[in-house]
Amino acid sequence: MRNMILEKIKNGLNHHYWPKNTAGRTMISKDFVPVVEYQKIIRDITLEIKEKIQEWETLNYLYVIDESGKLIGVASIKEIFRQSPEIKISQVMKKKIISVQPELDQEKVAYLALKNNIKAIPVVDKDNHLLGIVSSDRILSILNKEATEDIYHMAGIFRPEFRIGNILEIPVFKSLKSRIPWLLVGLVGGIIAAWIIGFFEAYLKENLILALFIPIIIYMANAVGMQTQTLFIRDLTIQHDILFKKYFLRQLIICFLISIVLSLGFFLIVLFGWASAYLGLVLAISMLVTIIAAVFFCPTHSFSII
Incomplete structure (x- = not known):
């Protein structure tokens, strides 16, 4: 199953083949992020950035790959523009990379980003081929979604359907269905407690x-x-x-x-x-x-x- 998904992605199909709430499903494809090969010099890279800036969905980091498409380094876009135009990107990039597998739960991805204070996390396969990245805006979206779900869980609300932006758009019956069950349990518990105290x-x-x-x-x-x-x-x-x-x-x-x-x-x-x-x-x-x-x-x- 996993190999079939990877093959479809390599053939140009999108990331929606991955299960929901995983890094693979959340990621932006490598076709829409800054990716260069390791032998390129800074001058060529800066020109490429200026040419393709409208095509890319995110512009925090530059991802460096080898001839086979394996991720071997990461460099900050800001840092690239500070370097000498004639040096190679391999001299600037950081080789210590924090990356994730596409099957990883999206909340763990967001937690990893917060823990390491990074704005985006690359997604790679088991052979370290770059598949895409989970960008900063998607990390924030994940954190917001998971925090909201945690709050509803703590309130005893079943399967919250409150991801709609406008609270007035939520059907009344759906709100009742989500909120009533554990309130009824609490009511029964209170009655039992009162009955026991009655003795x-x-x-x-x-x-x-x-x-x-x-x-x-x-x-x-x-x-x-x-x-x-x-x-x-x-x-x-x-x-x-x-x-x-x-x-x-x-x-x-x-x-x-x-x-x-x-x-x-x-x-x-x-x-x-x-x-x-x-x-x-x-x-x-x-x-x-x-x-x-x-x-x-x-x-x-x-x-x-x-």
Whole structure:
């Protein structure tokens, strides 16, 4: 399959043969970016830039290839115009190249560009033949798209169809379909929680002060759960081959330690503020259990909507 796609691209067919959301699908073909062979001198290159500037879609870097079309170097366009006209591009180019394979997920491409502070990333095949580049404007578009999707995932919105520029163009039913499911789950969860609390109605009447701390426990559990969900979604979108069991165990240990620290602090506040070690212990244990339960739920919730 991969070889068939490469053959079609070499024969002049476009990059839309690559799967969606990959570097190959996102890239600009090498026919529309500055590419020269390594033996050319700066004078000839600057003339070529002036002649073909209208044909190229991007003009940040010059990509240097050998006779077989393999990428061997990259040079900044700005740097080229600062060089002596008689020297070869091979003397100016940087041989340390950051490139990607066409099958790589587009978000990883954008992350790589940010990490290395570069404006565009070349796409090469397994033999290092240049296929095209992912340009700066497409990197920004990817980041915007992925950030928007991450935000919707964190809000519990199913398969967001909000890539339309004008929010008023989104059908009302589609918005409802995307937003309702996890809100219904939250409603059911709230009813179950109220039902459970109902079993302790008599005890709460005798110890009304306990009811005052319920919102604090719920808020802290929600805050820790939201942190875990946010990190999980972000990590999973960047690294799709993540070992879920190992990752979940690590997050569980971290959140367990967080819950211990928060519960201990809660216990001390209640102990000194209300002079009741028993009340502090009950509330601290409640917070500990609630936070751990929230951590168990949030990654499962996130995984189901990605």
